[in-house]
Amino acid sequence: MEAQAMAYLAGGIGAAGVTFAAAFGISKLASAAMQGIARQPEATGEIRGAMIITAAMIEGVALLSAAICFLLSVK
Amino acid sequence: MVEKFTEHVAEHGANAHQAAEHVANAAEHAAHAAEHGSGGGADFVMHHLLAHPVIKLPTVFGIDLTITNHILMMWIVSAILILAFWWSFRKKKLVPTGLANALEATVEYLRDDLILPNMGHHGMIYAPYLLTAFFFILLCNLMGLVPGAATATGNIGVTGALALLTMAMGQIAGIRAHGVIGNFKHLIPGGLPIFIIPIMIPVEIVSLMAKHIALAIRLFANMIAGHITILAIMSLIFMFKSWLVAPAPLLIIVFSAMLEILIAFIQAYVFTILSAVFIGAAMASEH
Numbered sequence: 490m491e492a493q494a495m496a497y498l499a500g501g502i503g504a505a506g507v508t509f510a511a512a513f514g515i516s517k518l519a520s521a522a523m524q525g526i527a528r529q530p531e532a533t534g535e536i537r538g539a540m541i542i543t544a545a546m547i548e549g550v551a552l553l554s555a556a557i558c559f560l561l562s563v564k
Numbered sequence: 565m566v567e568k569f570t571e572h573v574a575e576h577g578a579n580a581h582q583a584a585e586h587v588a589n590a591a592e593h594a595a596h597a598a599e600h601g602s603g604g605g606a607d608f609v610m611h612h613l614l615a616h617p618v619i620k621l622p623t624v625f626g627i628d629l630t631i632t633n634h635i636l637m638m639w640i641v642s643a644i645l646i647l648a649f650w651w652s653f654r655k656k657k658l659v660p661t662g663l664a665n666a667l668e669a670t671v672e673y674l675r676d677d678l679i680l681p682n683m684g685h686h687g688m689i690y691a692p693y694l695l696t697a698f699f700f701i702l703l704c705n706l707m708g709l710v711p712g713a714a715t716a717t718g719n720i721g722v723t724g725a726l727a728l729l730t731m732a733m734g735q736i737a738g739i740r741a742h743g744v745i746g747n748f749k750h751l752i753p754g755g756l757p758i759f760i761i762p763i764m765i766p767v768e769i770v771s772l773m774a775k776h777i778a779l780a781i782r783l784f785a786n787m788i789a790g791h792i793t794i795l796a797i798m799s800l801i802f803m804f805k806s807w808l809v810a811p812a813p814l815l816i817i818v819f820s821a822m823l824e825i826l827i828a829f830i831q832a833y834v835f836t837i838l839s840a841v842f843i844g845a846a847m848a849s850e851h
Binding site: 534535538541542545546548549550552553555556559563 | 610834
């Protein structure tokens with residue numbers, strides 16, 4: 490029971506950390522992309538493509554950790 | 565309250581006897597119920613996410629040939645894709661109509677915005693693989709939102725196989741562009757001092773693996789995460805055991821489902837663009 494409670498706690502804290510870190514990364518990326526688009530509207534397409542690739546990288550790591558948190562709270 | 569709890573345990577079909585014995589001790593019951601409820605919820609979620617067999621087949625040479633619902637969904641998706649493309653383009657017309665219009669617009673968008681910028685004109689021979697992967701993943705993702713159907717891309721085996729195909733395509737592209745030895749040389753960035761090269765070889769091999777494993781896990785986790793969110797919100801109704809609570813979770817579920825449709829498109833797009841980037845990088849020539 491104790492160990493299970495600790496696992497739930499670890500899953501919850503881990504999920505919070507993952508969310509925080511991923512949101513931080515994506516927000517920095519998006520703000521930079523927005524500034525880039527505002528300065529050079531003609532490069533919108535290229536910037537958007539590069540932004541999606543980088544966002545996918547950040548998201549991939551975040552989801553990997555989220556999956557670990559989920560397993561902690563289920564197993 | 566005690567009666568309600570006993571009912572709850574009996575309903576879940578576990579420890580009904582124990583519950584009856586412990587009826588006097590309400591506090592213990594509350595703890596028990598909490599534990600039981602969450603365990604039941606997790607089981608319910610896991611049951612929904614895991615593949616279950618549709619047709620049982622024997623194991624041959626250590627490979628389980630059982631047809632699961634995910635395999636069935638992949639067959640259905642493939643059949644729909646083949647039929648849709650065959651039916652739309654059965655007559656060659658200069659100006660497409662109906663479904664052919666939509667398919668042609670999508671294919672052209674992918675070719676112009678995704679394949680050409682990342683792979684160049686030499687990469688056009690890999691366009692059929694990328695387009696097939698895009699439409700297959702997109703339809704698998706969307707089929708997961710149909711009630712009664714299953715998400716084939718929510719299975720790590722399926723996404724792993726897709727990532728493995730991308731990796732094989734990248735290696736084939738590299739070998740075609742640089743030759744077998746050139747492809748291995750291409751792994752190492754040029755212009756390095758000679759004593760660093762023994763360290764770089766394993767690093768680059770691990771990096772190659774990690775890129776494609778991340779490709780598989782990204783798609784898998786995205787599809788699973790959406791379903792877990794919807795199921796978790798839906799189980800709120802069962803936890804509160806009241807009809808009055810239902811509208812709030814339902815609203816959130818509708819919103820999540822809309823988000824899921826968006827994610828289905830984005831993930832298919834991301835998988836395709838990353839495949840294009842990886843294959844393009846494998847065949848890019850160094851200067």
